[in-house]
Structure formats: structure tokens, C-alpha cells
Amino acid sequence: MxxxxxxxxxxxxxxxxxxxxxxxxxxxxxxxxxxxxxxxxxxxxxxxxxxxxxxxxxxxxxxxxxxxxxxxxxxxxxxxxxxxxxxxxxxxxxxxxxxxxxxxxxxxxxxxxxxxxxxFSFEEALLKAGIDVRHISMGCNVPMFKTNIACGSAGVFEGPMVVSMRPMTPENAQKAKEITDRYPNVHGGPVEIGDAAAIGVRDVMKPDYGDPVEFKEGEIPVFWACGVTPQAAIENxxxxxxxxxxxxxxxxxxxxxxxxxxxxxxxxxx
The missing domain is CATH 3.40.1640.10 (PSTPO5379-like)
Incomplete structure (x- = not known):
């Protein structure tokens, strides 16, 4: 431990x-x-x-x-x-x-x-609100995925937005949105709630970066823009x-x- x-x-x-x-x-x-x-x-x-x-x-x-x-x-x-x-x-x-x-x-x-x-900066606020942040409770890395959302390009830098994902009940997802909307300088509110396919994520148990995390009954995936995005642009x-x-x-x-x-x-x- x-x-x-x-x-x-x-x-x-x-x-x-x-x-x-x-x-x-x-x-x-x-x-x-x-x-x-x-x-x-x-x-x-x-x-x-x-x-x-x-x-x-x-x-x-x-x-x-x-x-x-x-x-x-x-x-x-x-x-x-x-x-x-x-x-x-x-x-x-x-x-x-x-x-x-x-x-x-x-x-x-x-x-x-x-x-x-x-x-990670807004996770403290989620925990204070009683929302389980799964990768913290499991002691592993947050799951991150490349999406079909294209970033605005500049010079040699272009690529897809990368997102981090946290499973939540629909009720907690809404609560998390309200909390993280108040943190615009650390990614702000979610880019997608519930529909992984809508942003090109095929399998929430197979992240491009980080570790897969457990989903409990009734939970949906909630995705936030992620600072690993530059790594995808750097590869390009x-x-x-x-x-x-x-x-x-x-x-x-x-x-x-x-x-x-x-x-x-x-x-x-x-």
C-alpha cells in the first residue's frame, strides 16, 4: 500500500x-x-x-x-x-x-x-462533495483516451483532444459538472457525460494512457479535457x-x- x-x-x-x-x-x-x-x-x-x-x-x-x-x-x-x-x-x-x-x-x-x-486540481472539490473519484479510491492512475475532437492547430502542433474519465452515477455527474465548471483554468466542466462513442472512445476499459477503473452498477463515464493532449500533438x-x-x-x-x-x-x- x-x-x-x-x-x-x-x-x-x-x-x-x-x-x-x-x-x-x-x-x-x-x-x-x-x-x-x-x-x-x-x-x-x-x-x-x-x-x-x-x-x-x-x-x-x-x-x-x-x-x-x-x-x-x-x-x-x-x-x-x-x-x-x-x-x-x-x-x-x-x-x-x-x-x-x-x-x-x-x-x-x-x-x-x-x-x-x-x-487533479478539481478532484479535491469532488471528494469534498462526497463524490467517489475512482482512480484515487482504487490507488491507480486516471484513465485517459484520445478522442475524435480535433484541436485547433498552430504551426507544427495539431492532434486530437485527450480526455480523462471518471465513472459516476448520473446524479453525481451533474453535481461534478456544476463543481468543475467553476475551475476554468484546470480544464473546467466535462466535455461529455455518458456517451463515450460520441467523442470516439470505443471501449472505456481500454484507455490510451493510464489504467482502467471499475464501473459500479448504474454508473456512466464522465470525460474532462486533459493536459495529456499536448503529448498527442507532440507525436504528430x-x-x-x-x-x-x-x-x-x-x-x-x-x-x-x-x-x-x-x-x-x-x-x-x-
């Missing part, structure tokens, strides 16, 4: 990840704090990726852009983006080639990192080298979920 890190501080989690004690999915860790997806790519593609994210705000809400050094500032002063994510994926020419726990050797002055909002773009988080293995920010939306809205005004 994995240790319960729900009451651990983000700063302590960064240390544990850096020390190699945590190299597994971060769902349920640091209750109250926002989590983030990650993309690191060469500077020459950064503007195109920023435009891709701007065109697809639901799956790709940008929380922070990191340049120069790999030090995190807005989303976690004191953290390092090349060591403080449990697992990273390396893509070469669009092909996933390796999964590692430290990418310090790949960071150069030419690197740009994007932290992107994550649905075939850039020489791109680094992402491994699905479900997030960067844990030290910004509280309750404050994230106001913080980002204020940042946009500046």
Missing part, C-alpha cells in the same frame, strides 16, 4: 521526488494544492506551442512558462522542473523513447517549459526532442486550488 501523502506539503513532496522516494502517480497528494502537466521543448517551437495552447484553452490552460534556468517561480518557488516530477517521458522525432525520473541532462539555455493546468509534430510528464505523474504546485483561478485571472490582467 502506498503511503498517504494527502497532508504533505508540496515542498516536502519535491524533496521526496528528488530523492527517488516517489516515482508514481500524484493523484491525491498534497490536498488543497493545484497540480500541473508539463511540456519542455526547444525555444524555436515555444511560440507555436503557446499559440496551440491559446487555441485549445480547455485541454491546455497555461499556468507558467519557465525559461533560462529550470527553476519554477510562480507555481512553486524553490522547485526545479527537471527533478521534481515523479516520472518524465522523452520523445525523439515524435516517438516516445524513454521514461526517466530526472531530466537535468537535457535542459539547455534553449529549453522552454510549460506548466499546464491539471484535472515530430520535433527532435521534447520532454513531458508521464501521464498521471504531475508537478505539484504550491498554489492552492482555491486561489489558483483568481491568481491566474489577475496574472492575465497584468
Amino acid at each position: 502506498r503511503k498517504d501523502y494527502s497532508q504533505t506539503s508540496p515542498e516536502e513532496i519535491w524533496k521526496l521526488i528528488r530523492a527517488g522516494e516517489i516515482d508514481y502517480p500524484t493523484a491525491g497528494m498534497c490536498a488543497g494544492y493545484a497540480q500541473a502537466n508539463l511540456v519542455i521543448l526547444p525555444k524555436k517551437y515555444a511560440d507555436e506551442f503557446r499559440e496551440f495552447a491559446k487555441k485549445n484553452p480547455k485541454p491546455c490552460p497555461i499556468l507558467e512558462v519557465i525559461e533560462g534556468t529550470p527553476d519554477v517561480h510562480d507555481m512553486g518557488e524553490g522547485a526545479c522542473i527537471t527533478t521534481d516530477v515523479p516520472r518524465y517521458r522523452i520523445y525523439r522525432n515524435g516517438v516516445f523513447t524513454d521514461e526517466v525520473t530526472d531530466v537535468s541532462e537535457y535542459w539547455t539555455e534553449d529549453s522552454v517549459a510549460f506548466l499546464i493546468g491539471c484535472s 509534430a515530430k520535433l527532435p526532442l521534447v520532454i513531458t510528464h508521464a501521464p498521471g505523474h504531475m508537478f505539484i504546485t504550491n498554489v492552492r486550488n482555491a486561489e489558483l483561478n483568481d491568481y491566474l485571472e489577475e496574472k492575465k490582467q497584468k
Whole structure:
């Protein structure tokens, strides 16, 4: 059984990840704090990726852009983006080639990192409302699927929206919609409730990323836009080298979920 890190501080989690004690999915860790997806790519593609994210705000809400050094500032002063994510994926020419726990050797002055909002951030609110978040209660990774929803393209970046899925009763699905609609900077409300085929998902027990989860009697699938979406676009773009988080293995920010939306809205005004 994995240790319960729900009451651990983000700063302590960064240390544990850096020390190699945590190299597994971060769902349920640091209750109250926002989590983030990650993309690191060469500077020459950064503007195109920023435009891709701007065109697809639901799956790709940008929380922070990191340049120069790999030090995190807005989303976690004191953290390092090349060591403080449990697992990273390396893509070469669009092909996933390796999964590692430290990418310090790949960071150069030419690197740009994007932290992107994550649905793990709204799960705390779902749990508080008494809604079972199945991958947390099962202790596994959230199931994620490529859809038939095309993202808006920008430069070399194009591809399908990826969604995360949580089984719920129809009543809880409606409650979850009302809750997550209030979190526009971490994917917002669901993109589909109940009809997997409508978004091109053939089998909810065969995710493209993550783990399958149990469905209980009377439950339906509920799908949210997912920050793994850039990984599908990266596969299509075939850039020489791109680094992402491994699905479900997030960067844990030290910004509280309750404050994230106001913080980002204020940042946009500046």
C-alpha cells in the first residue's frame, strides 16, 4: 500500500521526488494544492506551442512558462522542473523513447517549459462533495483516451483532444459538472457525460494512457479535457526532442486550488 501523502506539503513532496522516494502517480497528494502537466521543448517551437495552447484553452490552460534556468517561480518557488516530477517521458522525432525520473541532462539555455493546468486540481472539490473519484479510491492512475475532437492547430502542433474519465452515477455527474465548471483554468466542466462513442472512445476499459477503473452498477463515464493532449500533438509534430510528464505523474504546485483561478485571472490582467 502506498503511503498517504494527502497532508504533505508540496515542498516536502519535491524533496521526496528528488530523492527517488516517489516515482508514481500524484493523484491525491498534497490536498488543497493545484497540480500541473508539463511540456519542455526547444525555444524555436515555444511560440507555436503557446499559440496551440491559446487555441485549445480547455485541454491546455497555461499556468507558467519557465525559461533560462529550470527553476519554477510562480507555481512553486524553490522547485526545479527537471527533478521534481515523479516520472518524465522523452520523445525523439515524435516517438516516445524513454521514461526517466530526472531530466537535468537535457535542459539547455534553449529549453522552454510549460506548466499546464491539471484535472487533479478539481478532484479535491469532488471528494469534498462526497463524490467517489475512482482512480484515487482504487490507488491507480486516471484513465485517459484520445478522442475524435480535433484541436485547433498552430504551426507544427495539431492532434486530437485527450480526455480523462471518471465513472459516476448520473446524479453525481451533474453535481461534478456544476463543481468543475467553476475551475476554468484546470480544464473546467466535462466535455461529455455518458456517451463515450460520441467523442470516439470505443471501449472505456481500454484507455490510451493510464489504467482502467471499475464501473459500479448504474454508473456512466464522465470525460474532462486533459493536459495529456499536448503529448498527442507532440507525436504528430515530430520535433527532435521534447520532454513531458508521464501521464498521471504531475508537478505539484504550491498554489492552492482555491486561489489558483483568481491568481491566474489577475496574472492575465497584468
